[in-house]
Structures are given as structure tokens and as C-alpha cells.
Amino acid sequence: MGEGQRCQTCKVGSRPLCSVLSSIEELQPSRDTMLRRLPQGRMLLSGHRPTNWFGIIVSGVVKLMLNDPNGRQQIVGLQFPGDFIGATQSNPSPLIAEAATRVEICCFPRNMFDTLVGRVPELGRTMLMHTLGELDTARQWMVVLGNKSALERVATFLLLLEQKTRPCDATEGPGVRQEIIELPLSRTELAEYLSLSIETVSRQLKQLRSMEAIETMGRRKVRILDWATLNRLAAHEFA
């Protein structure tokens, strides 16, 4: 893993998992915890190899991948600030995790977490709730992959991204929407996430551009112009 640094002022506060973090911080304030800054592309979990740490994402995006039997890889989930990562389970999973952008993770040794769960029952419950939420997310994404057209998938992704990358303190509501979205994925990664070809992704972005629903600014930025159209295409999936 490499570079590390003591975690002094964590900014994940208002995210769903804040309670876990604060529990940990209260009991063992910033001694064994550290804020790791990882470069884009760094592998965090590699298939079956066991992991002795776990952490909470503070900033950046982590992509979760599974090896397709045909050799190719598919992205099966994205983890945003506030989400868990690492050895949240003892049974090994073929899941691969990689930093999609530069990432900051608040890391803890695994045994520390285990003992904490024993001492704070609330912690285990929070973990379970979060995992059930992830399960819901995965199943909703199954519906996206199963029933939506290429254009709808791209629209859905853009809205999902906008929602997930809102500043922590922003409440729901159309007033606080960000116009300009930073894409944490390349076109190739977008294709792997949406189960499309690179070319199709490109064509759908072009189509959205010609509908004047979005405006692409370089490779990694999108400005959203027409929320109504995008919402209609995504059919209010991730409200």
C-alpha cells in the first residue's frame, strides 16, 4: 500500500457510515487509523488474496470488478466517499478493487475493527445495514443492465454520478444539483460498467449532445443542460 498518514480531521461526517467512523474515533482516537492517499489505478483488493485491513473512503472513487470468464473484466460497482472497502468479510470473494481516481481512504487494521464490533454492538448492525443497502444497489443495477437501452444506461449513469458526488452537506432537492460533473471513469471503464462497447458509449454521449441534454468538456467533464430529458431517459431510477 505504501504512503500513509495519521488521520486527524476526517470529513466523512454526514455520510451514511459516519456512525461507524465516529465510534472508532471515539474509542481509539487517531492512533492506529491513518489516511492513505492512493494514486489512480492502484489496486486495493486483488481477487482471492486475503486482506488484513479495512477502511472508509474519504474522497475519490473506487471501482469493483469481477473477471468475466471470457477474459474481459466487468465493473460491478463503484464505491464513493463514505463507503466501506477492504476486509469487511472473512470469506474470500473474487472481487477486485482498484482506485478509479486518486483516492483517500481512512484505514484501520482488521483486528481493531473486529474487537470494536465485539464492544459496540451497534457497529455490527450498521455494517449489516450498509451491506443490505449495497445489495439493493446491486439489484437495481441488474435491472439497468437487463432492461435499459444504451442511451438510457448512459443517462442513468450520469444522474447516479451527480447524486453520489454531491458535497456531503447537500440535501436532496433539485436546487443543489451540480451542473458540471467530473467523470471518474474513462470511456473504456464506462463501457465496462454499463456493459456496452466503447463505441456505443461514445455514440450515446454524442446523441445526448445533439439532444442538447448535456455538453462534454474534454474527456472527463460533463455539463448537464436538460435535467428533464435525462430524468425521463433514466425513468427516475435513482431518485
Added chain:
Amino acid sequence: MGEGQRCQTCKVGSRPLCSVLSSIEELQPSRDTMLRRLPQGRMLLSGHRPTNWFGIIVSGVVKLMLNDPNGRQQIVGLQFPGDFIGATQSNPSPLIAEAATRVEICCFPRNMFDTLVGRVPELGRTMLMHTLGELDTARQWMVVLGNKSALERVATFLLLLEQKTRPCDATEGPGVRQEIIELPLSRTELAEYLSLSIETVSRQLKQLRSMEAIETMGRRKVRILDWATLNRLAAHEFA
């Protein structure tokens, strides 16, 4: 829910969740637990409505569905004997659960489960493990829906089904494979699960028949003839 009956001799013993069940049985033997027999088509969870019970499937298959924004429904998971169902979470989920076949469920009141989790910490851990397993399953299915052709999906489903419906005491290995598989789903449901049209499902079954990989016996039975071909098509997904 309707018909119920005290649970005397439960047969879920050797399934993954046996520990939960036995913990419950030990502490509170068969007083508030009962074995519910439900007919095919009975709805178990309906979207947002809260549920005050939970249970473990003893026999039969339960399908989990999500409403597609386009109106159609998609099956996002199947629950087999040994799996949880019901209020395993407090946060509401839009998930709908329905008996795909006649189903027997060992049911418990929700508060009983909650108190047990407080008394037996192992129980919460088991729940978390099981949920993480479900998450893995969901993500693997995402890969199936994203990258596999219609023929491969059908082959994958047949092998998955064979694996899941093996008798409890059967260990892994090719020796104990069942030749004849009972399909818990109609063609329409199969299509909803595999994200295909009914017609395509039918055509792929025909193709497998013409390859002499399977043999259909009526509408709800399949005899597997060529395991190698099926495995090759499914690419050893659910080993």
C-alpha cells in the same frame, strides 16, 4: 399469510444458515416458530410495506422482483432452501418476494430475532456473512446479464439450478449431479430472470436440445445430457 403450523422437525440442517436456525431452536424450541406452507404465487414481501416476521426457506423457491420503471417486472434473485427471507432489515426496500413454487418457510416473529441477535453475537455475524454472500451472488449475476449471450445465460441458469436444488447432504463433485431438474419458473419468469424475451428463451432451449445437451420433459422438467457442453457455455461460472 394464513395457514401455519408448529415447526417440529426442520430439515434445513446442513445448509449454510443452519447455525442461525439451530441457535434459535436451542434457545426457544419450537414455541413461536412455525412452518408455513404457501401456495405458488403467494406474495411474501410487497415493496415498501414493512414486515414483522422473518424466516428461513425449508423447501421450494422464492423469487425476488423489482419493478422496472418501464412497468415490467424483473426477477433479481431466487431464494432457495436455507436462505433468509423477510424483515432482515429495517430500512424498507422496493423488493417484492413471491413464491415461485409451493414453499415451506420456517417463520419467526421479528422481535424474537432481534433479541436473539443481542444474546448470541454469532448470529449477527452469520447474518452479515450471508448478506455478503448474497451481494457476491448479485454481482456475479450482473456479469451474466452484462456479458453473456442468450444461450450462455440459459446454460448458466440450468447449472445454477442444478447446484442449488441438490439434496442437503450431497457434497460437491460430479458424481452426485442430478440428471433431471425441476424448473421452478415458467418460461415467462425465466425470461424475466435472464433478461430475455420469452421467445428467445424458447429458442435457446431448442438449440440446447438440438445440440443434445439437454432434453425437455414437459414444461417444467429438463434432463441434462451433456454436462461438458453446458459447462463450457456457462464457462464454469457457478462452480
Added chain:
DNA sequence: CGATCAATTGAGCGCTGTCAAGGTCCGTGG
């Protein structure tokens, strides 16, 4: 300012969905 890789665009085709017709299974009643 070129070198290099990513992204876009175009042409062509195959897989799968749609629409429509025919066939099969199964419960019901004669």
C-alpha cells in the same frame, strides 16, 4: 511540435426483440 494513446465516427452485420401464427399441455365438463 510531433508522438502516442484515447476517443470519435463510419460501414456492415449478427443477435435478439417484436409481431404474428400455430402447437402443446392440462384442467374441466360432458
Added chain:
DNA sequence: CCACGGACCTTGACAGCGCTCAATTGATCG
């Protein structure tokens, strides 16, 4: 036991979406 009806399933024809292959354009960095 057989005839009938209706739901479920199968089969065929056809079109369209998205993938593949190939060439071009564009971005980013030395």
C-alpha cells in the same frame, strides 16, 4: 374416456439495436 377450452409455449419472419472492424480525429505529454 374423450372433447373442449384456454393458457402456456413454440416457431417463423422481419427489423433494429448494438457489436465488430477499420479509419479518422482529438487530447495529452515529452
